[in-house]
Amino acid sequence: MHPAPSVIIFSSLSGAGFGLLFFLGLGMPAPSGWVAFVFYVIAYALAVGGLLSAFFHLANPKNAVKSYSQWRTSWLSREAWAAVAALVVMGLYAFGQVFLGTTWTALGWLGAALSIGTVFTTSMIYAQLKTIPRWNQLPATPLMFLSCSLAGGALLSGNVTLAVVLLLVAGGVTLWHWSAGDTRFAEAGSTLNTATGLKGKMGLWEKPHTGENYLTREMVYQVARKHAVKLRVIAIALMSLLPALLILVLPTHIGAVLAVISHIAGILTQRWLFFAEAEHVVGLYYGAHLGKAAA
Amino acid sequence: MTALPKSTDKKLGLVIDLDTCVGCHACVTACKGWNTQNYGAPLSDMDPYGKPEGTFLNRIHAFQSQPETGLAQTTHFPKSCLHCDDAPCVTVCPTGASYKRAEDGIVLVNEDACMGCGLCAWACPYGAREIDQAQGVMKKCTLCVDRIYNENLPEVDRQPACVRTCPAGARHFGDLADPTSDVSILVAERGGMDLMPEQGTAPVNKYLPPRPKDQIQAPVMGGDEDILAPYLAPVAEEPKGLLAWVDRALEKL
Ligand code: SF4
Ligand code: SF4
Ligand code: SF4
Numbered sequence: 001m002h003p004a005p006s007v008i009i010f011s012s013l014s015g016a017g018f019g020l021l022f023f024l025g026l027g028m029p030a031p032s033g034w035v036a037f038v039f040y041v042i043a044y045a046l047a048v049g050g051l052l053s054a055f056f057h058l059a060n061p062k063n064a065v066k067s068y069s070q071w072r073t074s075w076l077s078r079e080a081w082a083a084v085a086a087l088v089v090m091g092l093y094a095f096g097q098v099f100l101g102t103t104w105t106a107l108g109w110l111g112a113a114l115s116i117g118t119v120f121t122t123s124m125i126y127a128q129l130k131t132i133p134r135w136n137q138l139p140a141t142p143l144m145f146l147s148c149s150l151a152g153g154a155l156l157s158g159n160v161t162l163a164v165v166l167l168l169v170a171g172g173v174t175l176w177h178w179s180a181g182d183t184r185f186a187e188a189g190s191t192l193n194t195a196t197g198l199k200g201k202m203g204l205w206e207k208p209h210t211g212e213n214y215l216t217r218e219m220v221y222q223v224a225r226k227h228a229v230k231l232r233v234i235a236i237a238l239m240s241l242l243p244a245l246l247i248l249v250l251p252t253h254i255g256a257v258l259a260v261i262s263h264i265a266g267i268l269t270q271r272w273l274f275f276a277e278a279e280h281v282v283g284l285y286y287g288a289h290l291g292k293a294a295a
Numbered sequence: 296m297t298a299l300p301k302s303t304d305k306k307l308g309l310v311i312d313l314d315t316c317v318g319c320h321a322c323v324t325a326c327k328g329w330n331t332q333n334y335g336a337p338l339s340d341m342d343p344y345g346k347p348e349g350t351f352l353n354r355i356h357a358f359q360s361q362p363e364t365g366l367a368q369t370t371h372f373p374k375s376c377l378h379c380d381d382a383p384c385v386t387v388c389p390t391g392a393s394y395k396r397a398e399d400g401i402v403l404v405n406e407d408a409c410m411g412c413g414l415c416a417w418a419c420p421y422g423a424r425e426i427d428q429a430q431g432v433m434k435k436c437t438l439c440v441d442r443i444y445n446e447n448l449p450e451v452d453r454q455p456a457c458v459r460t461c462p463a464g465a466r467h468f469g470d471l472a473d474p475t476s477d478v479s480i481l482v483a484e485r486g487g488m489d490l491m492p493e494q495g496t497a498p499v500n501k502y503l504p505p506r507p508k509d510q511i512q513a514p515v516m517g518g519d520e521d522i523l524a525p526y527l528a529p530v531a532e533e534p535k536g537l538l539a540w541v542d543r544a545l546e547k548l
Contacts, residue, residue, distance in 0.1 A: 058411050060431035213350075
């Protein structure tokens, strides 16, 4: 799948932002006044910034408001609802803490549930797609998104011990998602034979057109696979190991800032891989996997 | 509403004969022509004098296959929306723009509601949906819904443009829910098949497999049936003269 920067930025930043809102909603910490203000500015900048970036991914954004209509069937619509509900509830809760110095605990819990729920709905948009076997992993795909969001949230909210644990958990879940994902395409069972109903060893004789098209650009993205292993190592190191080490050995604000930067850079790499390594079955019609099918 | 109908009264769709298709792309052109001049946003072409690409609702691939026994075959493979019964492209749509009609099973996009998120194209296993790069809305085969019910057209033209135009008769249109329809009989007799059944989309469109071409199907020629045969028969079975000498010399080497 084409690793569109807008979608990668969306899922990385808003994941961390909603993770932070989750911990703030739980009262971990429960700041007030200016400190609270700064926390919420960071959380909203990440969450809303991510959402705006996803908005720019739309080819026809003027109809975006209609995406609230199909929550019964569509995970994307559910995500839109969850995001707005989380931002509104947490906005009220933040108002209490920043301006009134009070913490409305029950409201915070609701906001926390909606925040993490938003991350879950995002993950299900990908996990539901049978056409992209690497994404279609239950529960690994949702767990990967959730653990990354919680790790980022714990880091940003200054829950140091929890952050170390969650960073390592997120790294572990990511490794699991990768290794299980590597065999998913074969397990899903789609080949050029099932795609065409034709028998025997197959080859692509002629493409339907000489140039590219929307499908080949969007879904038949050719990743430079020789770099995939290196990028995996970089992703795990930056998103998980380095930040955990930094907050343990450098328990200062500088250490925390460096850990956050490293973590977000690592998550961006992980999400780039999430897209670039994912193969859509439509690629079969354009000659993907022919080596394996013919062997 | 992007919930799928429980069942549809009819299942209008196409039956595509892989044995007959000659890969001429006439249906591609007819489809683009009709759907650019009629319902919905036109199908744009981008950068036509540079690196051209464009929106198409129907594309023809071509594959070669080598069966276990027998000769290799080349198969032209037209592909457009299969109007799936269990259409994943419909249920993922957040805006309600994608829908499947309860009356005839046609899967359509309401372009006035589409926000161009592209999720439905991701959900379709067959690559049957493309966002038009000029209009930013999702385009897909409409089964020529603006032809098949169109009383302004002569009756013979109330068929999809691709079916009407195919010079080889490789595309057939009809109701696949009716077991007595021509298309259903064709599917039953020729062993019509689903594409990627493992994806669970229950496509309405069916593909007829190519007939095996592992033997020469022409009758053995005796010579009598061809008046030229006697004149073309080899005159000298054994080489003579110089040729005979060359032949013998080569044999000895
Ligand atoms: S072929 Fe693709 S676009 Fe058409 S109904 Fe099936 S899933 Fe949807
Ligand atoms: S691109 Fe349009 S039709 Fe497709 S899922 Fe998005 S809103 Fe629905
Ligand atoms: S039925 Fe109409 S829209 Fe669909 S492929 Fe044929 S010509 Fe194109």
